[in-house]
Amino acid sequence: xxxxxxxxxxxxYFFIAPQLAxxxxxxxxxxxxxxxxxxxxxxxxxxxxxxxxxxxFTFVLSDPNYITALKFTLIFIVVITFFSCSIGLLLxxxxxNVIHGKSAYKTLLIWPYAIAPAVVGxxxxxxxxxxxxxLYNFFNGLWGFDWYDNVYDAYIxxxxxxxxxxxxxxxxxxxxGLQNIQKSIIEASxxxxxxxxxxxxxxxxxxxxxxxxxxxxxxxTYSFFxxxxxxxxxxxxxxxGETKTLVYxxxxxxxxxxxxxxxxxxSIIMMLIVLVITVFQFRFIEGKIHYN
Amino acid sequence: xxxxxxxxxxxxxxxxxVLLMIVPLWLVFASSTHSNNFIYNEGMQxxxxxxxxxxxxxxxxxxxxxxxxxxxxxxxxxxxxxAFGIASLSVFVSMMAAYSLVYFKTRFSTxxxxxxxxxxxxxxxxxxxxSYQIVSDLNLLNSxxxxxxxxxxxxxxxxxxxxxxxxIPEELLEAAKLDGANSWKFFIDFLVPLSKTMIAAMFIFxxxxxxxxxxxxLIMTTSEKYWTVVMGLKMIYGGNSVDRYTYVIxxxxxxxxxxxxxxRLFIQGLFQSK
Numbered sequence: 001x002x003x004x005x006x007x008x009x010x011x012x013y014f015f016i017a018p019q020l021a022x023x024x025x026x027x028x029x030x031x032x033x034x035x036x037x038x039x040x041x042x043x044x045x046x047x048x049x050x051x052x053x054x055x056x057f058t059f060v061l062s063d064p065n066y067i068t069a070l071k072f073t074l075i076f077i078v079v080i081t082f083f084s085c086s087i088g089l090l091l092x093x094x095x096x097n098v099i100h101g102k103s104a105y106k107t108l109l110i111w112p113y114a115i116a117p118a119v120v121g122x123x124x125x126x127x128x129x130x131x132x133x134x135l136y137n138f139f140n141g142l143w144g145f146d147w148y149d150n151v152y153d154a155y156i157x158x159x160x161x162x163x164x165x166x167x168x169x170x171x172x173x174x175x176x177g178l179q180n181i182q183k184s185i186i187e188a189s190x191x192x193x194x195x196x197x198x199x200x201x202x203x204x205x206x207x208x209x210x211x212x213x214x215x216x217x218x219x220x221t222y223s224f225f226x227x228x229x230x231x232x233x234x235x236x237x238x239x240x241g242e243t244k245t246l247v248y249x250x251x252x253x254x255x256x257x258x259x260x261x262x263x264x265x266x267s268i269i270m271m272l273i274v275l276v277i278t279v280f281q282f283r284f285i286e287g288k289i290h291y292n
Numbered sequence: 293x294x295x296x297x298x299x300x301x302x303x304x305x306x307x308x309x310v311l312l313m314i315v316p317l318w319l320v321f322a323s324s325t326h327s328n329n330f331i332y333n334e335g336m337q338x339x340x341x342x343x344x345x346x347x348x349x350x351x352x353x354x355x356x357x358x359x360x361x362x363x364x365x366x367x368x369x370x371x372x373x374x375a376f377g378i379a380s381l382s383v384f385v386s387m388m389a390a391y392s393l394v395y396f397k398t399r400f401s402t403x404x405x406x407x408x409x410x411x412x413x414x415x416x417x418x419x420x421x422x423s424y425q426i427v428s429d430l431n432l433l434n435s436x437x438x439x440x441x442x443x444x445x446x447x448x449x450x451x452x453x454x455x456x457x458x459x460i461p462e463e464l465l466e467a468a469k470l471d472g473a474n475s476w477k478f479f480i481d482f483l484v485p486l487s488k489t490m491i492a493a494m495f496i497f498x499x500x501x502x503x504x505x506x507x508x509x510l511i512m513t514t515s516e517k518y519w520t521v522v523m524g525l526k527m528i529y530g531g532n533s534v535d536r537y538t539y540v541i542x543x544x545x546x547x548x549x550x551x552x553x554x555x556r557l558f559i560q561g562l563f564q565s566k
Binding site: 005006007008009011012013015016018019020022023025026027028029030031033034037087090091094095097098101105106107108109110111112113114115116117118119122123126127131132133134164167168172176180196221225228229232233247250251254255260263264267270271274275278 | 298299301302303305306309310312313314316317319320323334335336384385386388389391392393395396397398401404407408411413414415417418419420421422423425426427441442444445450465475476478479500503504505506507511522523525526536537540543544547548550551552555559562563
C-alpha cells in the first residue's frame with residue numbers, strides 16, 4: 001500500500017461501489033444460493049425445500065461416477081500443465097535465442113491464444129472423427145486407436161486438444177519472463193559455464209521460477225474450468241463418462257439432470273479443491289522461489 | 293561452428309512449433325473451400341478448392357436457427373456487442389476499484405480487497421445454475437445486459453490495475469497534492485492518462501475473454517436473436533458439413549486479428565506491472 005494516501009470515505013466507496021455491486025449480485029448471491037441448494041433437498045414438484053445436512057455431499061461422494069471424474073480431472077490438470085508448459089518454455093527459449101525472424105516467430109506462435117476452447121474442440125473433432133479423421137486413422141493404424149470405445153484413447157484425444165490450445169499462453173509468459181532476466185547475469189554465467197544446457201537449468205530456469213509459478217496457477221485454472229468448451233465439443237464424456245471433468249459433470253447433472261442439490265454440493269466440493277490447491281501453492285511452492 | 297549449429301537447432305524447433313500451430317487451422321481453411329459432398333466423402337483437404345466464395349457467402353447470409361431468422365452476420369454482431377460490453381465495463385469498473393484499493397486506506401480496505409479477490413476462486417462455471425436463476429429473476433434472460441453483466445467484474449483486471457498503480461512512484465501523488473489536486477482530479481488527470489497501455493491491454497484481454505464465452509450464452513439465450521458466435525458452433529452447425537468448416541474459420545477471425553495486430557500493446561500492458 002501507498003504511504004501517501006487520500007482519506008475520504010465517500011470517494012473511496014464511490015470508486016469501489018460499481019465493482020462491489022456487480023460481484024454482490026452476480027457472484028455472492030449465486031454462491032449463497034449454491035450453499036442453500038447443497039444443504040437442502042427439494043421435493044419432486046419443486047414446492048417444498050427442507051434441510052438435508054450433508055446428504056447431498058455423501059450422495060455425490062459415494063457415486064463411483066464422481067470419483068471417476070475426480071481422478072480424470074486430476075490427471076487432466078497434471079498432463080495439460082506439464083505438456084503445455086514444457087512446449088511453451090521450449091519455444092520461448094528458442095525464440096529468445098534467435099536474432100533473425102524473432103518477431104515473425106512471436107506472431108505465429110501467439111495467435112492461437114485468441115481461439116476459443118470450443119473452437120479448438122470442434123477443430124480437434126475433425127482430426128479425431130471416425131472414418132475420415134487424419135489423426136484417428138494414423139493412431140488407429142499404429143495401435144487400433146478408438147476413442148469411442150477405449151478410455152485411454154479418449155484421454156489422448158482430449159489431452160491433445162486441451163494442451164494445444166494452452167501452448168501459446170505459456171509461450172507468451174515464458175518469453176516475457178526470459179526477456180526480463182538481466183543481461184549481465186547471463187553474460188557472467190557464460191564466462192563461468194561453457195555448457196548452455198547446464199547454464200539453462202542452473203541459472204536461467206531458477207530465475208524463471210516466478211513466471212513458472214504464476215503459469216502453473218493459470219494452467220490449473222484453465223484445465224479445471226475453461227476446458228468445459230473443449231469436452232463439450234469433443235468427447236462429451238465418451239466412452240461412457242470417463243472423460244467428464246468435475247466442472248463438466250456438475251454442469252450436466254445440474255442443467256441436463258436438473259439435480260440442484262447434487263450440482264450445488266459438487267460446486268462446493270470444487271471450490272474447496274481450488275482453495276486447497278491455491279493455498280498449497282502459496283505455502284509450499286512460492287517459498288522455494290528465488291525472486292531476483 | 294557450434295554457434296551456427298545451435299542457431300540452426302533453434303530455428304528448426306521454432307519452425308516445428310509454428311507448423312504445430314498453423315497446420316491444423318490450414319487444413320480447416322483448405323477444407324472450407326471445397327464442396328460439401330467432396331468433404332463428406334474425402335475428409336479434410338490440404339489443397340484449396342474452388343468453392344471459397346460460394347461457401348463463405350452462403351454461411352454469412354444464410355438464415356438458420358428454428359425460426360430461420362438469424363444469419364451469421366447477426367450472430368457476429370451479438371458477439372461483438374457482448375465482447376465490447378464486457379471489455380469496456382470491466383476495464384472501467386476494475387480501474388475504479390483498483391484506485392480505491394491502492395490510494396485510500398480506511399477501515400474496510402482489507403475487507404474490500406478480499407471480497408474482490410476471493411471471486412478468483414469461483415469462476416462462472418462453478419456458479420452457473422444459480423447465476424442463471426438470478427439473471428432470470430432479474431428478467432435479463434435473452435438480453436445484452438444478461439450476457440454482459442455477470443461476466444464484467446474481473447478480479448484479474450482489478451489485480452493488474454492494482455499492481456500497476458502500486459508501481460507508480462509515491463512522488464507523483466505528493467506532487468499532485470502540492471498542486472492542489474483532489475482525489476477526483478488525481479484519478480482523471482494523472483492516473484487515467486498514465487495507465488493508457490494497461491487500459492489497452494486489459495481491454496484486449498477482456499474482449500477476447502468475452503468473445504470466446506461458450507457456456508454462458510449457451511444456457512442463457514433461449515431466443516436465437518441473442519445467439520453468439522462461439523455457441524453457434526453447437527446450436528447451428530452440428531453435423532460434419534463444409535458450412536461448419538467455413539463457420540469455424542469465420543469465428544476465429546475477429547479475436548485473432550485483434551491479438552495479432554495489437555500484440556505489442558497487449559504484451560507491454562501485461563508485463564509492465566511485473
